[in-house]
Protein backbone atom coordinates (compact mmCIF):
# COMPACT_ATOMS: atom_id res chain seq x y z
CA UNK A 4 0.00 0.00 0.00
CA UNK A 5 1.21 3.48 -0.79
CA UNK A 6 2.35 5.78 1.97
CA UNK A 7 1.26 9.41 1.78
CA UNK A 8 4.13 11.88 2.16
CA UNK A 9 2.47 14.34 4.50
CA UNK A 10 3.97 17.81 4.01
CA UNK A 11 1.82 19.26 6.77
CA UNK A 12 3.20 16.76 9.29
CA UNK A 13 6.80 17.39 8.18
CA UNK A 14 6.17 21.13 8.38
CA UNK A 15 4.81 20.76 11.93
CA UNK A 16 7.90 18.76 12.95
CA UNK A 17 10.29 21.37 11.49
CA UNK A 18 8.22 24.15 13.08
CA UNK A 19 8.60 22.56 16.53
CA UNK A 20 12.36 22.19 16.00
CA UNK A 21 12.76 25.81 14.84
CA UNK A 22 10.67 27.12 17.75
CA UNK A 23 13.02 25.28 20.12
CA UNK A 24 16.08 26.77 18.41
CA UNK A 25 14.59 30.29 18.61
CA UNK A 26 13.82 29.83 22.32
CA UNK A 27 17.43 28.75 22.86
CA UNK A 28 18.77 31.77 20.96
CA UNK A 29 16.64 34.12 23.02
CA UNK A 30 17.73 32.39 26.24
CA UNK A 31 21.33 33.04 25.21
CA UNK A 32 20.53 36.75 24.88
CA UNK A 33 20.46 36.72 21.07
CA UNK A 34 17.86 38.32 18.84
CA UNK A 35 15.51 35.87 17.11
CA UNK A 36 15.84 35.43 13.31
CA UNK A 37 14.39 38.34 11.37
CA UNK A 38 12.76 37.81 7.96
CA UNK A 39 11.28 40.54 5.76
CA UNK A 40 8.94 40.13 2.80
CA UNK A 41 8.62 42.61 -0.05
CA UNK A 42 5.16 42.64 -1.59
CA UNK A 43 4.50 44.72 -4.71
CA UNK A 44 0.90 45.29 -5.80
CA UNK A 45 -2.20 43.46 -4.61
CA UNK A 46 -2.16 40.11 -6.38
CA UNK A 47 -4.38 38.00 -4.04
CA UNK A 48 -2.25 34.85 -4.41
CA UNK A 49 0.95 36.77 -3.57
CA UNK A 50 -0.77 38.36 -0.57
CA UNK A 51 -1.85 34.93 0.65
CA UNK A 52 1.68 33.48 0.23
CA UNK A 53 3.25 36.38 2.11
CA UNK A 54 0.55 36.15 4.81
CA UNK A 55 1.41 32.46 5.33
CA UNK A 56 5.10 33.27 5.64
CA UNK A 57 4.43 35.92 8.29
CA UNK A 58 2.11 33.54 10.16
CA UNK A 59 4.84 30.86 10.18
CA UNK A 60 7.33 33.43 11.55
CA UNK A 61 4.96 34.26 14.41
CA UNK A 62 4.44 30.59 15.19
CA UNK A 63 8.16 29.84 15.56
CA UNK A 64 9.12 33.14 17.19
CA UNK A 65 10.92 34.86 14.28
CA UNK A 66 10.61 38.60 13.88
CA UNK A 67 8.95 39.49 10.58
CA UNK A 68 8.58 42.70 8.61
CA UNK A 69 6.27 43.31 5.67
CA UNK A 70 7.31 45.97 3.15
CA UNK A 71 4.38 46.72 0.84
CA UNK A 72 4.61 48.86 -2.30
CA UNK A 73 2.02 49.82 -4.91
CA UNK A 74 2.06 48.05 -8.30
CA UNK A 75 3.02 51.42 -9.81
CA UNK A 76 6.39 51.57 -8.04
CA UNK A 77 9.19 52.16 -10.55
CA UNK A 78 12.00 49.67 -10.97
CA UNK A 79 14.45 52.31 -9.77
CA UNK A 80 12.51 52.93 -6.56
CA UNK A 81 12.14 49.23 -5.91
CA UNK A 82 15.89 48.71 -6.39
CA UNK A 83 16.47 51.55 -3.93
CA UNK A 84 14.25 49.79 -1.38
CA UNK A 85 16.19 46.56 -1.98
CA UNK A 86 19.46 48.44 -1.33
CA UNK A 87 18.04 49.66 2.00
CA UNK A 88 17.12 46.12 2.99
CA UNK A 89 20.62 44.95 2.06
CA UNK A 90 22.08 47.57 4.41
CA UNK A 91 19.74 46.77 7.30
CA UNK A 92 21.98 45.10 9.88
CA UNK A 93 19.02 43.97 11.98
CA UNK A 94 17.63 41.89 9.13
CA UNK A 95 18.85 38.33 8.53
CA UNK A 96 17.09 37.65 5.25
CA UNK A 97 14.27 38.73 2.97
CA UNK A 98 12.23 37.60 0.03
CA UNK A 99 10.75 39.55 -2.85
CA UNK A 100 7.42 37.92 -3.60
CA UNK A 101 7.16 37.05 -7.31
CA UNK A 102 5.69 37.71 -9.81
CA UNK A 103 6.42 41.44 -10.03
CA UNK A 104 4.44 43.84 -12.26
CA UNK A 105 5.43 43.54 -15.94
CA UNK A 106 7.28 46.90 -16.06
CA UNK A 107 9.86 45.55 -13.58
CA UNK A 108 12.61 43.15 -14.70
CA UNK A 109 12.49 40.34 -12.16
CA UNK A 110 16.04 39.25 -12.95
CA UNK A 111 17.39 42.69 -12.06
CA UNK A 112 15.56 42.64 -8.73
CA UNK A 113 16.64 39.09 -7.86
CA UNK A 114 20.28 39.95 -8.64
CA UNK A 115 20.08 43.10 -6.50
CA UNK A 116 19.36 41.07 -3.36
CA UNK A 117 22.46 40.63 -1.18
CA UNK A 118 23.34 36.90 -1.59
CA UNK A 119 23.91 36.76 2.19
CA UNK A 120 20.25 37.73 2.69
CA UNK A 121 18.82 35.76 -0.24
CA UNK A 122 16.86 33.21 1.79
CA UNK A 123 14.85 32.21 -1.31
CA UNK A 124 18.12 30.92 -2.79
CA UNK A 125 17.45 32.52 -6.19
CA UNK A 126 20.55 34.73 -6.55
CA UNK A 127 23.04 33.49 -9.12
CA UNK A 128 25.79 33.39 -6.48
CA UNK A 129 23.74 31.00 -4.36
CA UNK A 130 22.68 28.95 -7.38
CA UNK A 131 26.36 28.66 -8.34
CA UNK A 132 27.34 27.59 -4.83
CA UNK A 133 24.56 24.99 -4.82
CA UNK A 134 25.74 23.54 -8.14
CA UNK A 135 29.32 23.48 -6.82
CA UNK A 136 28.10 21.63 -3.72
CA UNK A 137 29.16 24.45 -1.37
CA UNK A 138 27.13 25.38 1.71
CA UNK A 139 24.53 27.98 0.78
CA UNK A 140 20.83 28.84 0.83
CA UNK A 141 19.09 26.15 -1.23
CA UNK A 142 16.07 27.23 -3.31
CA UNK A 143 13.07 26.90 -1.01
CA UNK A 144 10.83 24.41 -2.85
CA UNK A 145 13.57 21.89 -3.77
CA UNK A 146 14.97 22.26 -0.25
CA UNK A 147 11.51 21.46 1.11
CA UNK A 148 11.30 18.36 -1.11
CA UNK A 149 14.60 17.07 0.29
CA UNK A 150 13.24 17.59 3.82
CA UNK A 151 10.19 15.42 3.04
CA UNK A 152 12.50 12.75 1.64
CA UNK A 153 14.74 12.85 4.70
CA UNK A 154 11.75 12.73 7.07
CA UNK A 155 10.46 9.53 5.43
CA UNK A 156 13.92 7.99 4.95
CA UNK A 157 13.78 8.18 1.15
CA UNK A 158 17.10 8.43 -0.65
CA UNK A 159 17.80 8.72 -4.36
CA UNK A 160 21.07 6.76 -4.00
CA UNK A 161 21.49 4.40 -6.92
CA UNK A 162 17.95 5.11 -8.12
CA UNK A 163 16.81 6.37 -11.50
CA UNK A 164 15.22 9.75 -10.86
CA UNK A 165 13.12 11.43 -13.54
CA UNK A 166 12.34 15.13 -13.09
CA UNK A 167 9.58 16.61 -15.24
CA UNK A 168 10.32 20.31 -15.73
CA UNK A 169 13.53 22.34 -15.87
CA UNK A 170 12.55 25.69 -14.32
CA UNK A 171 15.07 27.67 -12.29
CA UNK A 172 12.97 27.44 -9.15
CA UNK A 173 11.99 23.75 -9.12
CA UNK A 174 12.97 21.31 -11.89
CA UNK A 175 16.60 22.34 -12.46
CA UNK A 176 17.65 22.69 -8.80
CA UNK A 177 15.94 19.49 -7.60
CA UNK A 178 17.62 17.59 -10.45
CA UNK A 179 21.00 18.96 -9.29
CA UNK A 180 20.43 18.20 -5.60
CA UNK A 181 19.24 14.64 -6.19
CA UNK A 182 22.25 13.83 -8.37
CA UNK A 183 24.79 15.25 -5.89
CA UNK A 184 26.56 13.38 -3.11
CA UNK A 185 24.16 14.40 -0.36
CA UNK A 186 22.33 12.29 2.26
CA UNK A 187 19.17 12.16 0.11
CA UNK A 188 21.02 12.35 -3.24
CA UNK A 189 23.32 10.18 -5.37
CA UNK A 190 20.58 9.45 -7.87
CA UNK A 191 20.97 9.05 -11.63
CA UNK A 192 18.82 11.88 -12.88
CA UNK A 193 17.02 12.44 -16.18
CA UNK A 194 15.51 15.91 -16.71
CA UNK A 195 12.51 16.11 -19.06
CA UNK A 196 10.93 19.18 -20.65
CA UNK A 197 8.58 20.14 -23.44
CA UNK A 198 11.02 18.94 -26.15
CA UNK A 199 11.65 15.54 -24.57
CA UNK A 200 10.86 12.53 -26.75
CA UNK A 201 9.58 9.25 -25.26
CA UNK A 202 8.56 11.09 -22.10
CA UNK A 203 6.09 8.35 -21.13
CA UNK A 204 8.72 5.62 -21.40
CA UNK A 205 11.22 7.65 -19.39
CA UNK A 206 8.68 8.27 -16.63
CA UNK A 207 7.67 4.61 -16.57
CA UNK A 208 11.31 3.66 -15.90
CA UNK A 209 11.67 6.03 -12.92
CA UNK A 210 12.22 4.81 -9.38
CA UNK A 211 11.57 8.37 -8.21
CA UNK A 212 9.43 10.68 -10.33
CA UNK A 213 9.30 14.41 -9.57
CA UNK A 214 6.57 16.23 -11.52
CA UNK A 215 6.92 20.02 -11.82
CA UNK A 216 5.35 21.08 -15.10
CA UNK A 217 2.14 22.86 -14.17
CA UNK A 218 -0.20 20.58 -16.18
CA UNK A 219 -3.20 19.26 -14.22
CA UNK A 220 -3.14 15.45 -13.72
CA UNK A 221 -0.65 15.06 -16.61
CA UNK A 222 1.11 12.02 -15.11
CA UNK A 223 -1.22 9.06 -15.53
CA UNK A 224 -0.96 5.55 -14.06
CA UNK A 225 0.51 4.05 -17.24
CA UNK A 226 3.47 6.45 -16.88
CA UNK A 227 4.41 5.20 -13.42
CA UNK A 228 6.33 2.08 -12.42
CA UNK A 229 4.89 -0.21 -9.76
CA UNK A 230 6.43 0.79 -6.38
CA UNK A 231 7.80 4.15 -7.56
CA UNK A 232 8.10 7.22 -5.32
CA UNK A 233 6.11 10.11 -6.83
CA UNK A 234 6.65 13.71 -5.76
CA UNK A 235 4.05 16.05 -7.19
CA UNK A 236 5.09 19.71 -7.12
CA UNK A 237 2.28 20.97 -9.39
CA UNK A 238 -0.40 23.30 -8.11
CA UNK A 239 -3.11 23.76 -10.73
CA UNK A 240 -6.51 25.36 -10.40
CA UNK A 241 -9.22 23.41 -12.22
CA UNK A 242 -12.95 23.90 -12.43
CA UNK A 243 -14.88 21.71 -10.01
CA UNK A 244 -18.64 21.96 -9.78
CA UNK A 245 -18.68 20.03 -6.49
CA UNK A 246 -16.77 22.65 -4.50
CA UNK A 247 -18.25 25.82 -3.04
CA UNK A 248 -15.74 28.04 -4.86
CA UNK A 249 -16.29 26.26 -8.19
CA UNK A 250 -12.65 25.22 -8.49
CA UNK A 251 -10.20 22.79 -6.94
CA UNK A 252 -6.41 22.56 -6.66
CA UNK A 253 -4.85 19.51 -8.28
CA UNK A 254 -1.29 18.44 -8.96
CA UNK A 255 0.56 17.40 -12.10
CA UNK A 256 -0.21 13.78 -11.18
CA UNK A 257 -3.50 11.90 -11.51
CA UNK A 258 -3.40 11.09 -7.80
CA UNK A 259 -6.36 8.67 -7.57
CA UNK A 260 -5.04 6.29 -10.23
CA UNK A 261 -1.29 6.77 -9.69
CA UNK A 262 -1.42 6.29 -5.90
CA UNK A 263 -2.64 2.71 -6.46
CA UNK A 264 0.82 1.88 -7.88
CA UNK A 265 3.28 3.95 -5.83
CA UNK A 266 5.23 3.15 -2.67
CA UNK A 267 5.18 6.81 -1.58
CA UNK A 268 3.31 9.78 -3.03
CA UNK A 269 2.74 13.45 -2.11
CA UNK A 270 -0.88 14.64 -2.22
CA UNK A 271 -1.97 18.02 -3.59
CA UNK A 272 -2.69 20.02 -1.53
CA UNK A 273 -0.76 19.07 1.61
CA UNK A 274 2.36 17.48 0.09
CA UNK A 275 5.11 19.67 -1.37
CA UNK A 276 2.95 22.81 -0.96
CA UNK A 277 3.64 23.43 2.75
CA UNK A 278 7.33 22.61 2.29
CA UNK A 279 8.35 25.74 0.36
CA UNK A 280 7.84 27.88 3.47
CA UNK A 281 9.75 25.28 5.47
CA UNK A 282 12.74 25.67 3.12
CA UNK A 283 12.54 29.44 3.47
CA UNK A 284 12.40 29.31 7.26
CA UNK A 285 15.34 26.89 7.47
CA UNK A 286 17.35 29.26 5.28
CA UNK A 287 16.38 32.17 7.54
CA UNK A 288 17.59 30.27 10.60
CA UNK A 289 20.86 29.55 8.77
CA UNK A 290 21.25 33.26 7.96
CA UNK A 291 20.54 34.22 11.58
CA UNK A 292 23.07 31.73 12.94
CA UNK A 293 25.72 33.17 10.60
CA UNK A 294 24.93 36.65 11.90
CA UNK A 295 24.98 35.88 15.62
CA UNK A 296 28.28 35.83 17.47
CA UNK A 297 29.28 32.34 18.57
CA UNK A 298 30.17 31.90 22.20
CA UNK A 299 33.59 30.55 23.17
Ligand code: NDP
Nearest residue numbers: 144168169170173196197215216217236237238275276279
Ligand atom coordinates in the same frame (compact mmCIF):
# COMPACT_ATOMS: atom_id res chain seq x y z
P1 NDP B 1 7.43 26.66 -15.17
O1 NDP B 1 6.25 26.98 -16.02
O2 NDP B 1 8.46 27.69 -14.90
O3 NDP B 1 8.19 25.41 -15.83
C1 NDP B 1 7.48 24.31 -16.32
C2 NDP B 1 8.45 23.30 -16.87
O4 NDP B 1 7.71 22.19 -17.30
C3 NDP B 1 9.24 23.82 -18.08
O5 NDP B 1 10.57 23.36 -18.00
C4 NDP B 1 8.51 23.19 -19.27
O6 NDP B 1 9.35 22.84 -20.34
C5 NDP B 1 8.02 21.90 -18.65
N1 NDP B 1 6.80 21.41 -19.32
C6 NDP B 1 5.63 22.06 -19.48
N2 NDP B 1 4.74 21.28 -20.14
C7 NDP B 1 5.37 20.10 -20.38
C8 NDP B 1 4.99 18.91 -21.00
N3 NDP B 1 3.76 18.73 -21.51
N4 NDP B 1 5.89 17.91 -21.08
C9 NDP B 1 7.13 18.06 -20.58
N5 NDP B 1 7.56 19.17 -19.95
C10 NDP B 1 6.69 20.19 -19.86
O7 NDP B 1 6.82 26.06 -13.84
P2 NDP B 1 7.42 25.98 -12.34
O8 NDP B 1 8.60 25.10 -12.31
O9 NDP B 1 7.48 27.33 -11.75
O10 NDP B 1 6.19 25.25 -11.61
C11 NDP B 1 5.77 23.95 -11.99
C12 NDP B 1 4.54 23.61 -11.16
O11 NDP B 1 4.90 23.58 -9.79
C13 NDP B 1 3.40 24.62 -11.27
O12 NDP B 1 2.17 23.92 -11.18
C14 NDP B 1 3.58 25.50 -10.06
O13 NDP B 1 2.37 26.07 -9.62
C15 NDP B 1 4.09 24.49 -9.06
N6 NDP B 1 4.91 25.06 -7.99
C16 NDP B 1 4.63 24.65 -6.72
C17 NDP B 1 5.37 25.12 -5.67
C18 NDP B 1 5.08 24.60 -4.31
O14 NDP B 1 5.32 25.26 -3.35
N7 NDP B 1 4.56 23.40 -4.17
C19 NDP B 1 6.43 26.10 -5.83
C20 NDP B 1 6.70 26.41 -7.23
C21 NDP B 1 5.95 25.92 -8.25
P3 NDP B 1 10.15 23.94 -21.24
O15 NDP B 1 11.30 24.39 -20.38
O16 NDP B 1 10.59 23.17 -22.43
O17 NDP B 1 9.16 25.03 -21.52
